[in-house]
Amino acid sequence: MNQFPHGWGRPRDDVYGAYDASYLNSTEPVTHTQRPIVTGTSVLGVKFKDGVIIAADNIASYGSLARYDNVERLLQVGTHTVIGAGGDISDMQYLHLLLDNLLIREQYPADDHHLYAPQVHTYLSRVLYQRRNKFDPLWNSILTAGADPKTSEPFLSYVDLRGTTFSAPALATGFGAHLAVPILRRYVPDDAAAEALTQEDAEKLVEECMKVLWYRDARSGVTYSWAVIKKDGVETGNKKIENQSWKFAEMIKGYGAQNI
Amino acid sequence: MASSYMLPYAQQAPPSYAHPTEASQPRQHHWSPYTENGGVILGIAGKDYVILAGDTRSSEGYNINTRTARKVFSVGSGLILGVVGMSADGEELARKVTRKIDDYKRNHDKHITVSAAAVMLSRILYQKRFFPYYCQPLLGGLDENGVGAIYTYDYVGSFEREQSRAFGSAAALITPFLDNQINLKNQFVPGSNGEQPKQAGDLPRATVEKIVKDAFTSAVERQIEVGDGLQLVTITRAPPRTEEEADDDDWTGAAISVELSPLKKD
Numbered sequence: 046m047n048q049f050p051h052g053w054g055r056p057r058d059d060v061y062g063a064y065d066a067s068y069l070n071s072t073e074p075v076t077h078t079q080r081p082i083v084t085g086t087s088v089l090g091v092k093f094k095d096g097v098i099i100a101a102d103n104i105a106s107y108g109s110l111a112r113y114d115n116v117e118r119l120l121q122v123g124t125h126t127v128i129g130a131g132g133d134i135s136d137m138q139y140l141h142l143l144l145d146n147l148l149i150r151e152q153y154p155a156d157d158h159h160l161y162a163p164q165v166h167t168y169l170s171r172v173l174y175q176r177r178n179k180f181d182p183l184w185n186s187i188l189t190a191g192a193d194p195k196t197s198e199p200f201l202s203y204v205d206l207r208g209t210t211f212s213a214p215a216l217a218t219g220f221g222a223h224l225a226v227p228i229l230r231r232y233v234p235d236d237a238a239a240e241a242l243t244q245e246d247a248e249k250l251v252e253e254c255m256k257v258l259w260y261r262d263a264r265s266g267v268t269y270s271w272a273v274i275k276k277d278g279v280e281t282g283n284k285k286i287e288n289q290s291w292k293f294a295e296m297i298k299g300y301g302a303q304n305i
Numbered sequence: 306m307a308s309s310y311m312l313p314y315a316q317q318a319p320p321s322y323a324h325p326t327e328a329s330q331p332r333q334h335h336w337s338p339y340t341e342n343g344g345v346i347l348g349i350a351g352k353d354y355v356i357l358a359g360d361t362r363s364s365e366g367y368n369i370n371t372r373t374a375r376k377v378f379s380v381g382s383g384l385i386l387g388v389v390g391m392s393a394d395g396e397e398l399a400r401k402v403t404r405k406i407d408d409y410k411r412n413h414d415k416h417i418t419v420s421a422a423a424v425m426l427s428r429i430l431y432q433k434r435f436f437p438y439y440c441q442p443l444l445g446g447l448d449e450n451g452v453g454a455i456y457t458y459d460y461v462g463s464f465e466r467e468q469s470r471a472f473g474s475a476a477a478l479i480t481p482f483l484d485n486q487i488n489l490k491n492q493f494v495p496g497s498n499g500e501q502p503k504q505a506g507d508l509p510r511a512t513v514e515k516i517v518k519d520a521f522t523s524a525v526e527r528q529i530e531v532g533d534g535l536q537l538v539t540i541t542r543a544p545p546r547t548e549e550e551a552d553d554d555d556w557t558g559a560a561i562s563v564e565l566s567p568l569k570k571d
Contacts, residue, residue: 079336174393177338178436203370207340208393211363213371222368235372 077181081133083107085118086264087221088129089254090188090201091229092214092239093247096275097199099190100251101129102258103283104266111266119270121279123148125191126162127272128169131218132185132206140183143172162191162200162274166210174208182206186218190274197276199239214239217254220262225254244273252284259286260293339391339439340365343530345473346376346387347517348443349487350453352507354541355445357387357455358517359473360525360568361534372533372570381406382416383446383559385538386426389473390440398438401429416557419446423456423464430462437461441472447559451542475524475531482523486516510539518566525569532571537564 047053056064088101105113118137119129122144130137147168152160160168166189176183186205192198202212214236215229232250233239242250251271258265272281346359359376362369377387378399386402388395405425409417417425426444430437437460444456457470469487471479484490492503508516517537525532543560550556 174397177393180336180338182336182338207338207391208397209340209342209365209370209391210393210396211371211374213373226368 081136081184083112083134084264085116085131085134085137086262087217087219087225087258088118088131088186088188089217089221089225089229089251090129090190090215091233091242091247091251092199092201092236093242093244094240095197095199096192096244096273097190097201098244098247098251098271098273099127099129099188099201100255100269100271101131102255102266102269104264105134106264109263111264114266114268117270119272119281120144121272121281122165123152123160124278125194125274126160126165127190127274127279127281128165129188129190129218130185131187133183136183136185140169140172140185140187144168159194161193162189162202165189165191166200166202166204170204170208170210173204173206177207188216188218190272192274192276194276194278199274220264221254221258224257224261228254228257244275248273252286255284256286256289259289260291340393341390341439341474342370342374342392343474344374344376344389345471345475345479345521345524345528345531346389346441346443347469347471347479347483347520348387348445348455348457349469349483349513349517350445350455350467351510351513353447353451353453354510354539355385355447355453355455356510356513356517356537356539357385357443357445358521358535358537359387359389360521360531361536361565362530362532363392364530367529369533375536377536377538377563378403379538379561380422382410382422383540383557383561384417384419384422385445385540385561387443387445387472387538388440391438392440394438395440395442398429398440398442402426405429410554414554419444419448419454419456420466422446423454423466426456426458427462427464430458430460434461443470443472445538445540447540447542451558453540471520473531475528478524478527479520482520483516487513510541514539521568532568535566535568537566538562539564 083105085105090099101118103116104111105116119127120141121127169187173183184206189202191200201216203216204210215233217225255269259267268285270283272279343364344360344362348357357377361373363371363374376389377385380386380403386399388399406417423444442458446454448454455467455470456464457467458464469483489503489505493499494501494503521535539562540559543558
């Protein structure tokens with residue numbers, strides 16, 4: 046008998062051979078994401094009377110290069126949830142994969158077991174917080190938007206690469222947190238204001254904010270995807286920013302063809 | 306003369322074969338897993354009550370994330386936990402404490418005492434000694450005698466029981482106010498010519514509530530990370546058990562009430 050406790054309960058070397066530890070000595074170093082590479086910019090979300098609207102443009106940048114101009118950054122998850130991600134696009138696509146698998150595992154409509162926005166948001170926040178604990182973050186800031194199919198109660202929450210979460214009647218990630226949130230809060234300062242806001246006004250508000258971002262955020266695009274989530278499900282579409290006016294640019298010295 | 310190998314790396318001349326551009330050097334990126342979400346919490350223990358209050362602003366740098374974030378959580382068995390610092394770590398800590406208090410109840414078939422929960426929280430914090438939770442917790446509850454208790458912690462689990470404590474970005478503003486108004490520091494009996502200091506005693510709950518609200522309204526004026534709303538959580542002794550409650554395992558002897566009131570939003 047092996048008298049040494051560390052050997053107890055382990056496969057015996059004289060029967061099975063010595064433990065093959067070669068897989069532990071990988072020749073490659075462990076790599077962590079230390080900066081985002083291909084990135085998406087802001088995502089906007091606003092609650093209104095009986096639902097929530099979320100929007101994100103279709104640009105994926107490579108540094109300052111607008112590398113891809115037809116990227117879908119909104120993803121419908123289940124029947125009453127849409128998530129929108131800013132930050133690293135490959136990390137976003139990995140999260141999409143995780144959510145697809147989550148739905149396959151957990152969604153049993155026949156047993157009346159669904160995943161709605163609160164569940165999706167909690168799942169994402171746990172994944173992102175775990176990855177930050179491993180010092181290997183998923184470089185995203187994400188809005189989760191949804192509505193309860195029974196009560197039509199809107200849901201809107203934020204989570205980022207450190208696992209920080211919060212909710213508000215109007216939210217924006219990235220540059221939108223600086224440029225869009227002040228506009229959104231003027232119309233939707235609290236839950237009571239969101240409950241009074243019509244869908245039409247909410248759509249106009251988002252359109253206005255996307256236009257401001259297109260004017261002032263150099264990483265933004267002229268086309269964007271939107272999704273409205275209400276009691277009866279998700280409605281999505283694409284939009285181009287219309288009625289642009291670049292008159293303000295004339296006031297800026299050093300912009301365009303001027304003799305300075 | 307000192308050889309080059311004795312010098313720290315930064316002082317060494319680059320080897321002649323080194324490429325002069327920055328790109329050829331190994332690049333180090335610094336990503337911090339920590340962030341600071343601001344806010345302030347304040348706990349005061351009385352003869353038969355505990356008050357734990359926090360503002361409801363969550364910020365990051367100069368951005369206000371939301372005006373409705375709560376910092377004080379009910380963690381079960383009649384205990385409350387306030388957390389301030391990094392909200393992701395704080396909420397994780399509150400979840401973990403809630404879970405552990407529930408485990409205790411299931412394992413021992415009794416509610417955890419506030420002193421036992423205080424040690425448990427210390428252990429939870431110390432378990433992450435080398436990657437600490439970036440938050441300062443205040444644990445509140447009524448002790449075995451029904452007397453209010455506030456336990457205060459540092460990031461890695463050092464703790465003590467105190468009468469009053471403020472944590473967070475306006476702690477430096479509120480602490481001297483508490484010293485003066487709760488512990489009656491620098492106050493003297495009138496007519497004693499500054500000879501006889503006033504003795505701190507038990508303050509009635511209504512007075513303490515006023516002091517708490519004054520502390521927050523003042524902090525809001527001077528600290529940009531504090532504002533929006535006040536979440537005031539109070540534990541008092543529950544009324545004596547009724548006949549129906551005699552076998553109720555959830556009865557803790559503590560009654561928790563939450564009051565939300567507005568603070569300045571600027």
